[in-house]
Amino acid sequence: MIKIIEKYNEKEIFDRSEQVVDVSDTVRDIINDVRKNGDEALRKYCLKFDKVNLDSFEIDSKLMKSAYDNCDAEFKVVLDEAAANIKEYHKEQGYKDYEINRKNGVKIGRRVIPLERVALYVPGGTAAYPSSVLMNCIPAKIAGVDEIIMTTPPSADGSIRADILAAAYVAGVDRLFCIGGAQAVAALAYGTETVPKVDKIVGPGNAFVAEAKRQVYGVVDIDMIAGPSEILVIADKSSNPVAVAADMLSQAEHDKNASAVMITDSKEVAEATALEIERQLKLLPREEIARASIENNGKIIIVESIDKAIEISNGLAPEHLEINTENAIELLPLVRNAGSVFLGSNCPEAVGDYFSGTNHVLPTSGTARFASALSVEDFIKSIEYTYYPREALIKDADKIALFATHEGLDAHARSALVRKELDK
Numbered sequence: 001m002i003k004i005i006e007k008y009n010e011k012e013i014f015d016r017s018e019q020v021v022d023v024s025d026t027v028r029d030i031i032n033d034v035r036k037n038g039d040e041a042l043r044k045y046c047l048k049f050d051k052v053n054l055d056s057f058e059i060d061s062k063l064m065k066s067a068y069d070n071c072d073a074e075f076k077v078v079l080d081e082a083a084a085n086i087k088e089y090h091k092e093q094g095y096k097d098y099e100i101n102r103k104n105g106v107k108i109g110r111r112v113i114p115l116e117r118v119a120l121y122v123p124g125g126t127a128a129y130p131s132s133v134l135m136n137c138i139p140a141k142i143a144g145v146d147e148i149i150m151t152t153p154p155s156a157d158g159s160i161r162a163d164i165l166a167a168a169y170v171a172g173v174d175r176l177f178c179i180g181g182a183q184a185v186a187a188l189a190y191g192t193e194t195v196p197k198v199d200k201i202v203g204p205g206n207a208f209v210a211e212a213k214r215q216v217y218g219v220v221d222i223d224m225i226a227g228p229s230e231i232l233v234i235a236d237k238s239s240n241p242v243a244v245a246a247d248m249l250s251q252a253e254h255d256k257n258a259s260a261v262m263i264t265d266s267k268e269v270a271e272a273t274a275l276e277i278e279r280q281l282k283l284l285p286r287e288e289i290a291r292a293s294i295e296n297n298g299k300i301i302i303v304e305s306i307d308k309a310i311e312i313s314n315g316l317a318p319e320h321l322e323i324n325t326e327n328a329i330e331l332l333p334l335v336r337n338a339g340s341v342f343l344g345s346n347c348p349e350a351v352g353d354y355f356s357g358t359n360h361v362l363p364t365s366g367t368a369r370f371a372s373a374l375s376v377e378d379f380i381k382s383i384e385y386t387y388y389p390r391e392a393l394i395k396d397a398d399k400i401a402l403f404a405t406h407e408g409l410d411a412h413a414r415s416a417l418v419r420k421e422l423d424k
């Protein structure tokens with residue numbers, strides 16, 4: 001049964017204790033092996049972890065189109081519409097080139113340039129989600145990335161799920177490789193005989209994938225180190241316990257370490273939701289996972305006001321925040337920290353996972369205090385530039401030199417001053 005907390009303290013509320021298995025040494029060995037032995041190491045780990053011996057890691061791109069053409073007709077329509085919604089939302093993102101022209105002829109500005117090659121890691125097994133293919137690939141495509149690589153673990157017969165292939169086709173994946181785990185991350189970071197080196201790796205994975213991304217960061221960029229999924233629901237007396245319970249369980253079923261929290265100013269709604277969670281748990285195919293999540297990490301907190309609920313929410317900085325209250329839209333300006341916010345009683349978090357168009361790759365574990373959802377901006381970089389005509393440099397040279405000498409950098413100073421003596 002989920003805990004109901006009436007008398008709370010901050011330590012109890014903000015504790016995000018989770019079981020963390022240290023896999024850093026194992027991952028380091030895998031990365032070093034792949035870096036040294038390339039494809040040979042990949043074949044070894046593919047056989048060891050995925051139980052399949054592959055002659056070729058790369059999947060013919062025609063299979064993506066074939067999977068799309070042959071997938072369930074109803075799913076194809078939904079896939080296309082979801083992709084369109086994601087494109088519509090993300091096409092407004094991205095920052096622009098600009099240039100400032102001063103009266104003395106000086107030009108300063110910035111050029112915005114897409115990354116050349118990025119990789120999307122897609123987990124295998126029960127965690128292989130077509131929606132994640134769309135969410136990770138489409139912003140990169142809109143950013144103008146030259147080449148998008150996707151890796152995913154193969155099944156025992158060396159194949160990839162058809163709906164994953166179809167999503168890859170719709171999203172615009174350029175090349176697809178049957179590789180999973182830390183070895184895939186290593187191959188993407190350093191390159192092998194067949195796997196190209198990339199500039200950035202995005203996408204979720206297990207503890208080994210997350211640790212591998214952590215270890216190769218700096219050689220390549222990464223999106224984030226994702227923790228267990230989280231949902232926080234703010235509810236009032238108008239909230240329907242059946243709907244709130246369903247929304248909390250939608251995250252609890254992800255992982256035993258997932259977190260589902262409700263904050264309400266109504267004791268009646270709190271108690272009814274707790275009973276409803278228990279009833280709905282018994283209906284879930286993934287009851288064992290969801291129950292462990294609810295019993296270990298779930299909680300319902302009763303507070304004196306919705307303002308206090310918002311305050312606690314900002315302290316928790318949840319991945320998903322549902323404001324299931326009468327005046328949900330009015331409360332949005334008060335939200336300071338959250339990955340993605342879902343407003344009103346008719347907006348379960350699942351609409352963002354699949355269909356509304358907002359991105360579902362979100363900061364977890366309280367990192368929404370300083371991090372944001374995956375976006376077009378994650379796939380672009382900027383180059384600054386400066387132009388000085390001679391007259392402007394002569395005028396500013398002494399000022400530049402003065403600053404440099406205050407930092408003890410005489411060569412910096414001379415690089416400006418020497419030009420005053422040239423071409424006299």
